[in-house]
Amino acid sequence: MEKDGINTQDVLSMRGAGYYSERTAGARNVINDAGAMVVAAIDDLPNSDTLRIADYGAADGGTSQQMWNMVIGSRRDAGDKRQVEMVYTDLASNDFSTLFRMMQGMQGDHKHAYQNNFENVFVHGCGTGFHKQLMTSASLHLGFSATAMHYVSAKPMEIPNHVHAACADAVSKLAFAKQAALDWQNILLARAAELVPGGRFICLNFGIDDEGRYLGNTGGKHMFEHFHKIWKALYSKNNITKDEYERATFVQYYRTMEEFCAPFADPNSEVSRAGLVLKSSSSKLTKCPYKAAFLNAGGKMSSMEYAQSLIPTMRSWSETVFKTALKGRDSSEINNIVDSFYQSYAEEVADCPEGHAMDYVHIILDIEKSIA
C-alpha cells in the first residue's frame, strides 16, 4: 500500500469507535435493501455442511449488522441449522475491536447482535485488503461487499486541481481508471479462487450510472465540487500550503457500469476463464436520508440542524483524506483546520439548504462462480 511514501490505508480509513456506522444511515439502508437478494442467493447455493460468508470492507460492521441478523434469522426460520462462519474483512487499520464488540452486543444496537441471537454463528475478522485472496481456495459460499470497492489499492498520483477522480482532468482520470481496472480484475480473480463452485459474490459498489450520476452528484449541489472549493479557499487564504492542497486526493474511482461489466463481457478474459459469470447488474439511487428527514420535518428542523446532521455523514468517510493531507503538522493544528473545513461546509448548507444532500448511487452486481 506504500506508494511514493503515501500510506493509502491512512487516507481511506473510516473514523473509528463506531462513529462511522452511527452516522451513515444511508449506507445501512442500501445494505438492508439488498437483504432479499442475499437471502435468494443463499437459497440458490449448492448443498454444503456449513455456510461460510464474507463481508468485504465491512468497516465497524454496524451498517450491515441488521441485514446479517435478518439473513441468519431467515435461514434459521427455514430450518437451516448449519454452522455459519462470518468473515469480516477490512484493512489492517480498521477498528475491528468495535466490530467484535458490536457483534457480541457490547456496543451499538444489541437487538441486531446476531452472535447472541443465534447459536452456531462464528465471527472472524481478516485485516488484509480485498485485492488479494483472503481465504483458502474454494471455501467461501457467499461473498458480499457494500460501498467499499471504489477504493483503489494505491493512489496513482495526486490530482493537481481537484480532490476526486470523478471531477479530475483527463490525465488524472486516466491514471485512476487504469488503477481501478487492474484492481477490479484482482478483486474478481481473488473471489474466483475463494468461492466454491456455485458460490456467489454480491457487491453493491459506488459507481456512475447511465445518467452520469454518482455519490453527492445527483442533480442538486455537487458534494465533491464543494469539498474542492472549500479546500482550495483554505489554500487561497494561506491556511494550507500548495502541497497540502494537492495531497487531498481521494484514493477512489467510481467505475461506470461498462467498466464493471467489461471482464464478464469477454469470454476469454482472465475473469471469465477463472469461472466467474455475471448473473445480473443494475444501478440504484438511494436518496439521502438526512435530506428526507429535513423535508419531512416540515419546518420543525432548522437549516442549521439539517447541516449538523448532513455534514457528519460526509465527514465519517472523508475526513481522513484531509487530515492525511496535513500530515507533519501538530495534531491540534490538523484538527482545527479540518474542523474549520467542515464548519464552512455546514455554514453553506445552513445558509441555503436547497440542493444540498448526499444521495448514493450504486452499481449492484450478482456474480456466480460457475460449477463446471
Ligand SMILES: C[S@@+](CC[C@H](N)C(=O)[O-])C[C@H]1O[C@@H](n2cnc3c(N)ncnc32)[C@H](O)[C@@H]1O
Ligand atoms: C465506506 S466504508 C463501507 C463500509 C460498509 N461496507 C458499508 O457499506 O457501510 C468502506 C470500507 O472499505 C474499506 N476498504 C477500503 N479499501 C479496502 C481494501 N483494499 N480491502 C478491504 N477493505 C477496504 C475501508 O477501510 C472502509 O472500512
